[in-house]
Amino acid sequence: MFSGAALGAGALIVAVLFAVALFLVVQALPTFGAPAADITGGRGFFSYIFPIVIGTLIAATIALLIATPVGVAVALFTSHYAPRKLARGLGYVVDLLAAIPSVVYGAWGASYLASQLKGPYQWLADNLGWIPLFGGPASGTGKTILTAGIVLAVMVLPIIASLTREIFLQAPMLHQEAALALGATRWEMIRMAVLPFARGGIISAVMLGLGRALGETMAVALVLSSGPLIASLIRSGNQTIAAEIALDFPEAFGLRMHELIAAGLVLFLITLAVNMVARWIINRHSEFSGAN
Amino acid sequence: MSKRIDVSDLNVYYGDFRAVEDVNITLDAKSVTAFIGPSGCGKSTFLRTLNRMHEVIPGARVEGKVLLDGDNLYGDGVDPVQVRSQIGMVFQRPNPFPTMSIRDNVLAGVKLNSRRISRSDADDLVEGSLRGANLWNEVKDRLEKPGSGLSGGQQQRLCIARAIAVAPDVILMDEPCSALDPISTLAIEDLINELKDEYTVVIVTHNMQQAARVSDKTAFFNIAGTGKPGKLIEFAETATIFNNPSEKSTEDYVSGRFG
Numbered sequence: 274m275f276s277g278a279a280l281g282a283g284a285l286i287v288a289v290l291f292a293v294a295l296f297l298v299v300q301a302l303p304t305f306g307a308p309a310a311d312i313t314g315g316r317g318f319f320s321y322i323f324p325i326v327i328g329t330l331i332a333a334t335i336a337l338l339i340a341t342p343v344g345v346a347v348a349l350f351t352s353h354y355a356p357r358k359l360a361r362g363l364g365y366v367v368d369l370l371a372a373i374p375s376v377v378y379g380a381w382g383a384s385y386l387a388s389q390l391k392g393p394y395q396w397l398a399d400n401l402g403w404i405p406l407f408g409g410p411a412s413g414t415g416k417t418i419l420t421a422g423i424v425l426a427v428m429v430l431p432i433i434a435s436l437t438r439e440i441f442l443q444a445p446m447l448h449q450e451a452a453l454a455l456g457a458t459r460w461e462m463i464r465m466a467v468l469p470f471a472r473g474g475i476i477s478a479v480m481l482g483l484g485r486a487l488g489e490t491m492a493v494a495l496v497l498s499s500g501p502l503i504a505s506l507i508r509s510g511n512q513t514i515a516a517e518i519a520l521d522f523p524e525a526f527g528l529r530m531h532e533l534i535a536a537g538l539v540l541f542l543i544t545l546a547v548n549m550v551a552r553w554i555i556n557r558h559s560e561f562s563g564a565n
Numbered sequence: 566m567s568k569r570i571d572v573s574d575l576n577v578y579y580g581d582f583r584a585v586e587d588v589n590i591t592l593d594a595k596s597v598t599a600f601i602g603p604s605g606c607g608k609s610t611f612l613r614t615l616n617r618m619h620e621v622i623p624g625a626r627v628e629g630k631v632l633l634d635g636d637n638l639y640g641d642g643v644d645p646v647q648v649r650s651q652i653g654m655v656f657q658r659p660n661p662f663p664t665m666s667i668r669d670n671v672l673a674g675v676k677l678n679s680r681r682i683s684r685s686d687a688d689d690l691v692e693g694s695l696r697g698a699n700l701w702n703e704v705k706d707r708l709e710k711p712g713s714g715l716s717g718g719q720q721q722r723l724c725i726a727r728a729i730a731v732a733p734d735v736i737l738m739d740e741p742c743s744a745l746d747p748i749s750t751l752a753i754e755d756l757i758n759e760l761k762d763e764y765t766v767v768i769v770t771h772n773m774q775q776a777a778r779v780s781d782k783t784a785f786f787n788i789a790g791t792g793k794p795g796k797l798i799e800f801a802e803t804a805t806i807f808n809n810p811s812e813k814s815t816e817d818y819v820s821g822r823f824g
Contacts, residue, residue, distance in 0.1 A: 357623065447660040451724070454618055455674035455731060456650025465673060469664035 294541070301535035307528055321532065322539055324502030328418065328511035329540070332493060333486040335422025335506070336429050341479050343426075344433030351434075352441035353463060364438065371431035379495030382424035387415035387496060394419075394507040408505040416498040419506040421513075424492050429482035436481065440474030441467055473555040480551040487544055490519040514540045567765050568634040568651075568734040569594040570615060575629035576794075577610050577619065585611050586794035588629075590784060592735075597757060597766045599776035599803065602786035603818070607795025608769050611786070612737050615767065616652035617645040633734065650674070652735040653728035658744050659720035661712030661727070668708040670723055671695060674731040690730055698726035699756050718749020725756060729764070736760060738768040742775065754779050773819055777807050785815045 309317035347367065351360045394417065398409030448466035457465060468475075493516040500510035518533045525533055570592040577585040585607040592598045600608040613619040614627050617638060631638040638648050653674075661670045671691045675682060682690070691708065695701040700722040704715070712723050721741060728736055738757075742750040757779045760766050770776050776783050783806040785799045799806065799815045810816045 445660075447656065447658060448662055450618065450621060450654075450656065451660040451662065451727075452673070453621060454616065454649055454654035454656075455677065455727065456646050457674075457677050458646050461677050465662060469662070472664075 297534060297538040297541060300531060301538045303528065303531040304535040307531075311528055313529065313532060318532070318535065322514075322536055325512045325514050325517050325536065326539060326543070327502055328499075329487060329513040329515070329543070331418055331506070331511060332422045332425055332497075332513050333483055335419060336425035336486040337479060337483055339423065339426035340429040340433055340482060344430050344478070344482070345437055345475060347430070347434040348436075348438035348441055349463065349467075352438050353459065353467065364435070367431050367434045367438075370427075371435060375428060375489055376491045376495070378424055378428050379492035382420060382492060382496040383416065386424060387417075387420050389415070390417075390420055390423075391415040397507055405504040406506050408508070411507045412498075412509045414498060414509070416496060417507050417509060418497060418511040421493045421497040422506075424496050425486045425489055428489065428492060429486050432485060433478045433482045436478035437471065437475050440471040440478070444470045476551050476555055480548060483547055484544055487540065487547075488515050489513075490515040494519050567594040567763060569765060570735065570767075571630075571632040571635075572615075573630045573632075575611070575614065575627065575631065577607065577614055578624075578626050578628070579622070580624040582792075583794040585614075586796050588797045590797060590800055592765060592767055593782070594765050595761055595763070596781040597761045597768060597779050599780035599783045600767070600769045600786060601771075601773060601776050601783060601818070602795070602798075603788065604771075605791075605795070606786040606788040608784075608786045609739050610795070611797075612739055612767060612769050613654075615735070615737055616649050616654055618649070618654060620645060650677070650731055651733055652737060653731065653733035655721070655724050655728055655736065655738045655741045657740045659717055659724055661715070661720050661723050663711065663713040665712060666709045667704050667712045667715070667723060670712040671726050671730050673727055694726040694730040695723075697729050697759075698722040699752060699759075700726055716749070718745050718752055721745060721749070721753060722756065725753075725760075729760070733764065735765040735767065738766065740769050740771060743771060750775070773807070777803060783807070785810075785812070785818060787814055787818070 304312070304318055307318075309315070312318050312321050314321045347363075351363050351367070355363060391411070391413070394411035394415060397407040398411040401407040402409045444467040448470070449462055452462040452465040493513050497511070497513070497516065498509040499512035499516065499520075502512075503510040514536050518537055521529070522533055572588055572590045572592075575585065575588040576583060588611060600612060602608050610619060615631060615638075619625040619627065627639060629639075633648075633651065637643070661667075662673060665673060668691050671694050672682070672687055675687075675690060692701060692705075695704060700719060703719060704723075712720065715723060721744075725736075725741075742753050745753065754775065757766055757768065761781075768776075768779065780803045782801065783803040784797055785806060786795050787798045788795045799810060799812045801810070806815060807819050810819065816822075
């Protein structure tokens, strides 16, 4: 009875995934058959999709670059440094952050954070403008891909922090005591017995965060004033796949709709590739994982 | 190097609960001292206070003095990290670091405090420590393999090699054989006999034959009842404890009448 239910649930997951993939492929097909001039931009599907793929990756990369170290640090603080009462309170706060709807983050990013960042962007353009990433003129509204990345980082942070905290708490006491008994300081103990144990878990948490960052629609749609692909992170421009779909889908029909579904298919493939790479990284050192 | 430990008026508390009461004992250098007693009598708790490992448990604290060749381990400004690098510990269950190779496990303690060590010194230290733990011949061809791939007894000897690699003055062992089969146990006991030539060894054991086989002196701990603190009942030469104890409860325990 139970095994039947489990088998059914497992089969359902595979079936749903397959159905979604099938839908995407079938609905996207007309795009690939259409003449290049009919596609948005007029130069074929690849030149249409390439800039927003890169924009998606830029926003997600910024988000992870900020959220991973901060999230892991918050998790370590709550699991190994903070006194128990403080740790519990902090844990609740972090979990609460994860429950805030993305549209709220988007509104906060667009109405508050963006205007606060105008000054720093101007400074970056003035002083580090020779680096293409910070090329001016800086955006007058602050609604740039960097702002979007920072908002995404804030959204992803609680996911990474609360997942890695659970992993850190599960690190075996046996090995932590072994490290301490050798004369390790708390930080050395964490490096010897907690972080190696948590490696796979940290990567999984980052991948889940990346999944959210890649697929996030509302926050980016509200925060970013989109435009063509540019290298500068502090000017208006760039666009992500998810925001593009969300903004254009309501009015899309015919080929444009197929185009957006094709864009969704590309996003699906990116997420799939990212997950496979993560799995490969986790498995690469399985001999030393302690599973044996 | 080997140092002696003098404990005076030591009390251990978990929060408000007194777990161990008024222990006074002297552990001689270059000898093996065994702690025996029924479960929950505080012998492991007491052992952990000798290198301040009890501080890992929230709420645990100590009153009294532990002198290592005259230096109080609980004196002002004494860093527990420093104490633990002088007084090593081997645990009940073998716990080599699963993410490290056999070689790195031996060197784990040596590389702490970002100390640098040359390749050839490291090689010598690995070989010396593994020989000291009677493990060299079994693992010399697979030093780069994970330590978790060894048998339980080999893992425990790897942990001993790891402990002696940092050249401690004292080695504490908390029931080091309780998770091992008889043959591995024998290997560890032989090793303890060799270790006492260079180190002060303190071993907690539930196995009275083991205490009789390996130790020079034996301390018997007992507890009056649940919720009462553990006490040191009797401390004497091992032969005396087992053949001619002065306390009735020691005799009852070693002859198997309780516990």
